[in-house]
Amino acid sequence: MRTRLLFAVTGAAILTACSSGEPTSSTPRAETTVPSAPAVESAAPPGEPDLSQPQTLVTGLDVPWGLAFLPDGSALVSERDQGDILRIPVGGGDPEKVYQMPGVESGGEGGLLGLAVDPAYEQNKFVYAFFTAANDNRIVKFTLDDKTPQVIFDGITKGGRHNGGRIAFGPDGMLYAGVGDAGDEPQSQDPKDVNGKILRLTTAGKPAPGNPTAGSPVWSMGHRNVQGLAWGPDKKMYGIEFGQDTWDEVNVIEPGKNYGWPTVEGKANDPRFVDPIAQWHTDDASPSGAAVAGDTLYVAGLKGERLWTVPLGGGEPKAELPGKYGRLRTVAVAPDGALWLTTSNRDGRGDPRSGDDRILRFA
Structure with missing residues (x-):
């Protein structure tokens, strides 16, 4: 049973990540009771999320992956293996199943992945999703009342791993999609192949005007x-990338640039490729979601079981919440400025406990 909790939480047991396999977890959905923490003065600067005051909004989720906010402040959350989309009310509350995505084929790292809400949602009610189907990965658009989504981009090679799956609207109103190499490394260096790329599309799924290569x-x-x-306050774009054996990366994404995989991993000082602005050993991060609040980039770590903060004005990244909630999948900034964070302990690689998976909020 999915439940909600509307009070701050104290510490939690440290979870240990497992790097082998990713079968679907059969852990039942569970309720949990968490004692409230004593009130303390906020440790965060004004306007930045206070990581010392967590609030558990929802428990008992099944591998939450995508997270996107509607204009009224409520949130849509995708469950990777179930293919469900849930709505979390403004301010928290019992989640409501509002959509079942047809055609989702979960398995390995595939399933119902990223979500994005159309910038003109109040006029057109469109939501977008990236998911793994029987023969490919694809992007669809739909309204919550329309049970037959429209495929706007398909033919993305699927794999047991490295499907990518994150989608988001940029400041330019275009739809961006992070696509993995699907375990076939040479695809990343083939400019005619969409795998191992970041794509920029119109809301109809067509190559966006102004792309580096017209028609691509x-x-x-x-x-x-x-x-x-x-994206930062200056509209600079950041891409967060899983490394293989050595380095995970935070990259500044520029059109037409090559980020080196599989030729290089991490900072290589090779003029053919763009070096990351930050990197971590894979055991310390295995980063997934990212969001910018103020002048800080927040990066959710899976295997590293921590939330990395990267100061965009310069300075060293800092690890927050190490081991406290286990594997962290998605981080997003709500319309009210709060930071939302999802766990991923039931994805087959974590150590689930009562109440997992959950959504945390930091005011």
Whole structure:
């Protein structure tokens, strides 16, 4: 049973990540009771999320993956393996199933992945999703009242791993998609292949005007598995990427640039490729979602079981919440400025406990 909790939480048991396999977890959905923490003065600067004051909004979710906010402040959350889309009311509350995505084929790292809400949602009611189907990965658009989604982009090679799956609207109103290499590394360096790329599309799924190559959806290439997309206050774009054995990456994404995979991993000082602005050992991160609040980039770590903060004005990244909630999948900034964070302990690689998976809120 999915439940909600509307009070702050204290510490939690440290979870240990497992790096082998990703079968679907059979852990039952569970309720949990968490004691409230004593009130303390906020430790965050004004306007930035206070990571010392967590609030558990929802428990008992089944591998939450995509997270996107509607104009009224409520949130849509995708459950990867179930193919469900849930709506979380403004301010928290019992989640409501509002959509069942037809044609989802979950397995490995595939399933119902990223969600995005149309910038003109109040006029057209469109929502977008990236999911794994029987023969490919695809992007669809739909309204919550329309049970037959419209496929706007398909033919993306699927794999047991590295499907990418994050989609987001940029400041320019275009739809961006992070696409993994699906385990076939040379695809990342093939400019005619959409795998191992970041794509930039119109809301109809066509290559966006102004792309580096006219008629091509490719915005950048040489990626292994991008699962985080975010923009800073200066509209600079950031892409968060899983490394293989050594380095995970935070990259500034520029049109037409090559980020090196599989030739290089991490900072290589090779003029053919763009170096990341930050990198971590894979055991410390395995990063997925990303969001910018103020002048800080927040990056959710799976295997690293921590939330990385990257100061965009310069300075060293800092690990927050290490081990406290286990695997962290998605981070997003709500319309009210609060930071939402989802766990991913039931994805077959975590150590679920009572109440997982959950959504945390930091005011």
